[in-house]
Amino acid sequence: MTIDDLRSGHEAGKERRRRAITKAARRLMQKTGRTGFSMRALAEEAGVSVATPYNLFGSKQAIMYAVLDADIEQYSGRLDQVDADELQIFFEAIKISTSRYATEPAFYKAVLFAVYSDGGKEYRAMFSGPRHAMWRRLVVAARDAGLLVKEVDPDAFALQLGRSFFASILEWVQDEQSIEELEAWAQYGFALLLAAMATPAAAPALRLKAIESQKQLGRLWRQRPKESGKPPIQNIQTVGSRGK
Amino acid sequence: MTIDDLRSGHEAGKERRRRAITKAARRLMQKTGRTGFSMRALAEEAGVSVATPYNLFGSKQAIMYAVLDADIEQYSGRLDQVDADELQIFFEAIKISTSRYATEPAFYKAVLFAVYSDGGKEYRAMFSGPRHAMWRRLVVAARDAGLLVKEVDPDAFALQLGRSFFASILEWVQDEQSIEELEAWAQYGFALLLAAMATPAAAPALRLKAIESQKQLGRLWRQRPKESGKPPIQNIQTVGSRGK
DNA sequence: CAAATATTTGCAACGCGTTATAAAGTGAAT
DNA sequence: ATTCACTTTATAACGCGTTGCAAATATTTG
Numbered sequence: 001m002t003i004d005d006l007r008s009g010h011e012a013g014k015e016r017r018r019r020a021i022t023k024a025a026r027r028l029m030q031k032t033g034r035t036g037f038s039m040r041a042l043a044e045e046a047g048v049s050v051a052t053p054y055n056l057f058g059s060k061q062a063i064m065y066a067v068l069d070a071d072i073e074q075y076s077g078r079l080d081q082v083d084a085d086e087l088q089i090f091f092e093a094i095k096i097s098t099s100r101y102a103t104e105p106a107f108y109k110a111v112l113f114a115v116y117s118d119g120g121k122e123y124r125a126m127f128s129g130p131r132h133a134m135w136r137r138l139v140v141a142a143r144d145a146g147l148l149v150k151e152v153d154p155d156a157f158a159l160q161l162g163r164s165f166f167a168s169i170l171e172w173v174q175d176e177q178s179i180e181e182l183e184a185w186a187q188y189g190f191a192l193l194l195a196a197m198a199t200p201a202a203a204p205a206l207r208l209k210a211i212e213s214q215k216q217l218g219r220l221w222r223q224r225p226k227e228s229g230k231p232p233i234q235n236i237q238t239v240g241s242r243g244k
Numbered sequence: 245m246t247i248d249d250l251r252s253g254h255e256a257g258k259e260r261r262r263r264a265i266t267k268a269a270r271r272l273m274q275k276t277g278r279t280g281f282s283m284r285a286l287a288e289e290a291g292v293s294v295a296t297p298y299n300l301f302g303s304k305q306a307i308m309y310a311v312l313d314a315d316i317e318q319y320s321g322r323l324d325q326v327d328a329d330e331l332q333i334f335f336e337a338i339k340i341s342t343s344r345y346a347t348e349p350a351f352y353k354a355v356l357f358a359v360y361s362d363g364g365k366e367y368r369a370m371f372s373g374p375r376h377a378m379w380r381r382l383v384v385a386a387r388d389a390g391l392l393v394k395e396v397d398p399d400a401f402a403l404q405l406g407r408s409f410f411a412s413i414l415e416w417v418q419d420e421q422s423i424e425e426l427e428a429w430a431q432y433g434f435a436l437l438l439a440a441m442a443t444p445a446a447a448p449a450l451r452l453k454a455i456e457s458q459k460q461l462g463r464l465w466r467q468r469p470k471e472s473g474k475p476p477i478q479n480i481q482t483v484g485s486r487g488k
Numbered sequence: 489c490a491a492a493t494a495t496t497t498g499c500a501a502c503g504c505g506t507t508a509t510a511a512a513g514t515g516a517a518t
Numbered sequence: 519a520t521t522c523a524c525t526t527t528a529t530a531a532c533g534c535g536t537t538g539c540a541a542a543t544a545t546t547t548g
Contacts, residue, residue: 013515014525039505049527051507060505116361149451153458155465160433163411164404189404195440196454210440214397221399257545258495283535293497295537304535 018056021046022066026107029067034110064114071111072130075100079134086142087194087202091209093138094165094186101172102179113173116166135161147202148194157197164189181220188213262300265290266310270351273311278354308358315355316374319344323378330386331438331446335453337382338409338430345416346423357417360410379405391446392438401441408433425464432457 024046029037039060043050057063075096082092101108135158142148148157165186172182191210198206268290273281283304287294301307319340326336345352379402386392392401409430416426435457439450 017526038503040503049529050505051528052526054506055525151455151458153462156432156458156461160408160436163433164408167407167411188400189407192404192437192440196436196451207440211395214395214400217400218397261496282533284533293499294535295498296496298536299495 014056017048017052018066021048021053021056022063022070025063025067026070029110030104030107033106034113037110037114061114064111068111068115076130085147086138086145087147087198087206089138090142090161090190090194091187093134094183094190097165098179098183098186101169101182105179109173112169116170116173132158132162135159142194147199148197149199152197157193160193161190164193178220181217184213184216184220188217258300261292261296262310263314265292265297265300266307266314269307269311270314273354274348274351277350278357281354281358305358308355312355312359313374320374329391330382330389331391331442331450333382334386334405334434334438335431337378338427338434341409342423342427342430345426349423353417356413360414360417376402376406379403386438391443392441393443396441401437404437405434408437422464425461428457428460428464432461 021042025037025042028042028045032041039053040050042053042063046053053060053063057066078096079089079093082089082096084092136154139148139152139154139158139161143150143152143154168182168185168189171177171185172179177185188210191206191213195203195206195210265286269281269286272286272289276285283297284294286297286307290297297304297307301310322340323333323337326333326340328336376399380398383392383396383398383402383405387394387396387398412426412429412433415421415429416423421429432454435450435454439447439454442450
């Protein structure tokens, strides 16, 4: 049911078509970015009917996850080759991701936006699949190395780290933040969270890193192209009713 | 240009219609929830043409923000009446929000979902408008009270707090988490972040609170109807294409 | 009052994600 | 080779957010 089907024609053909569609999806997203990626365009790019991706994946979001997973697969294991202590590795992980995003920003913005947006059921997979497992593994390693307190709950804490990183990525995807800003925000979030759960020996360095990240953010924020500061439609505020 | 127009007919009428539409929007969302709230349904509920909301607001998301802002206005200032120290007030703020969500979960899930998952330009307003100002004010107060270190950057740190809370809310909106879980997650995030920037005198209590929240989360996980103890770590298929 | 201007209305239209349907194509087993 | 189960294809359709446009309506101005 699982292995035989991959060898037999039906399931093998399905798998082949699945891969062809994810490849076409990636190609199309690189070409057109977020706006040009529609199911009808994907069908044409992949040379299939519009119904086929639905048969094979079920929804547009599922295709996005497949594209993202296929991409992550290429880079999995890269963190194991990094030589850093059990806390520094968190920040190396950020660097690996962001440097990857920098190579093809349009593609990553498109796929990450799609994955986040619409908030379907698959959203949770961002924090429950191999991504969560990676953060969890790092947390356990840091705890066992005596850099995080023993009381840390690896699951809860890893989830918090993943969310923090994801929130930073979200800002980069939606706003026109630079990769440097994304990196600084992610480092700031990690430094804060880790500092809170760090052992007394490891905490001061992390607090220092948090404060450094703050300064870096202030620097980047100041040199930003000045926006007028007001949101587009701001008429409906009438706040300031504090004193009743 | 601003005050006279509110008295004169054109702008006053626009404002009146704007309020009527946000009221209708709120009514419709309470009635139908997220799924039934369409622009055509809103137009019918408000007794206007489908083009009118676009004239007055510009987009569906803008209407959502207007609804949310109108709701927040009702509750603004409630935090000032709370008697708590400058750190405890962060957690009281969580409680005020979550208890509000508990009264009308369908409505808040609908509006928060729409607001959070739009990916548009107005997304940033969540972290730059009065919401950000509130967190920032609390941060400054805690710093001036000697509970947070002087080096804390109120803007960066408040943004981090807002994002953390936002991430927790997002989970509640999308998943079928309980309000208790939302509250525990939000408290956990706040406790961690605040502990990282707390002065030596204030830090231990926050770390304790973080660990308590962890335990509470573990307890809530375990008693979930879904599966036993751990968060859902099931893979999304990716049918065995690992070994090439 | 009438004239000028601003706004809403009704409606058609676009592209979107998604689904249903019947017809055509495919691989495996007899 | 023929049958059988399965899948893709083409196409139409639905409701969605959004826009454009001429006609109707409301408001300000003379």
